[in-house]
Amino acid sequence: MRPRLQDVADRAGVSMKTVSNVINGFAHVSEGTRAKVQVAIEEMGYQPNLSARNLARGRAGMIGLVVPRIDMPYFASLAMHVLEAAARRGWVVVIHQTLGDLGSEQEVLRGRFPQRIDGLVLSPLRVSAEEVAAREGALPLVLLGDRSYGSVADHVVIDNAAAARSAVLHLLDLGRRRVAMIGAQWGDPSNPRLAGYRQALAERGLRADPSLVVATPDVRGEEGEEAMVALLAALPQVPDAVFCATDWMAMGALRALRLRGLRVPEDVALVGFDDIPYGRVSTPTLTTVSPHRGAVAEAAVASLEAQLAGTRREAVEVVIPHELVVRESTSG
Secondary structure, three states: OOHHHHHHHHHOOOOHHHHHHHHHOOOOOHHHHHHHHHHHHHHHHHOOOHHHHHHHHOOOOOOEEEEEEOOHHHHHHHHHHHHHHOOOOOOEEEEEEEEOOOOHHHHHHOOOOOOOOOEEEEEOOOOOOOHOOOOOOOOOOHHHOOOOOOOOOOOEEHHHHHHHHHHHHHHHHHOOOOEEEOOOOOOOOOOOOHHHHHHHHOOOOOOHHHHHOOOOOOOHHHHHHHHHHHHHOOOOOOOOEEEEOOOOHHHHHHHHHHHHHOOOOOOOOEEOOOOOHHHHHHOOOOOEEEEOHHHHHHHHHHHHHHHHHOOOOOOOOOEEOOOEOHHHHHHO
16 A cells, blocks of 8 residues: 555654655754654655645645747756756646747736746746836746846846856967857847957957947847858958857857858857757867756756745845856867
8 A cells, every 4th residue: 555644654753743844844853853754755665645735735836937939959958957956846847938029928927827836937038127026926936047137036147247258268268369249239238248258358458349249130040140141241351269149059150151161160269158968969069158057947946945935035146157168169
């Protein structure tokens, strides 16, 4: 027969309430008692009834993950990590995409979900901090992405300016001097990756050239290829390095360079951003900024957990580490 909570309590020599406290992670249980209960759980193969537990707490046991596009490699990988982080807590994840539409993001903030959820992880592109602050209800919320929202909600982010700076400094340290950037609007004060690009150039005494910065309507590979073609057509001299705002665009830029007989990295060194899996098997493999998506997902889900437990009231910003992963597109 399937072991019951009472069976675990009898094996551990404690009350059912104590077993429940251990299963739910309550801190006031002594370490010795917690260890006895955990041993009993493992020996008996006890599996908590998550549906009953959520029902007793008045919860759905379900959280929402909302991203602009699920077909973007970064968000597909992020979703995998969020699913894993949620599963460790016995939660189910509902995934929704907005396609970057303002109305869709506003509907999400209003809690318009077909299923009941206990919390929301949202990666917005359009909604403002004011709209987030004015949302109705108290549904736990965590924001992702590089936009600043102040203290209106918990925010998990990497230091995008510092990450871009490290990528461009890497190119400059290789002796490259005409470093282009794909995926930014020149003069955009809200783009931290553009700010990091310009900071790196300034540190090496180089002037940022607007003709080397190309905006794109999206961050997909097609836009990266088109932007690279436009750069090569417009410039009298080929840039000797390119920093792309996403890996997907960098792979499009790589295609454009190779189709025009330019070698990577010999003629043009190339760096992306996101460390998507495809960049590890491209030819050449892609140097990139890795934002540690697993840590992003864990921090976001842990934030929801803290909000649901009522252990924290003030909104916090969690900055996740990043690293530059050097591969063949810059190292040869």
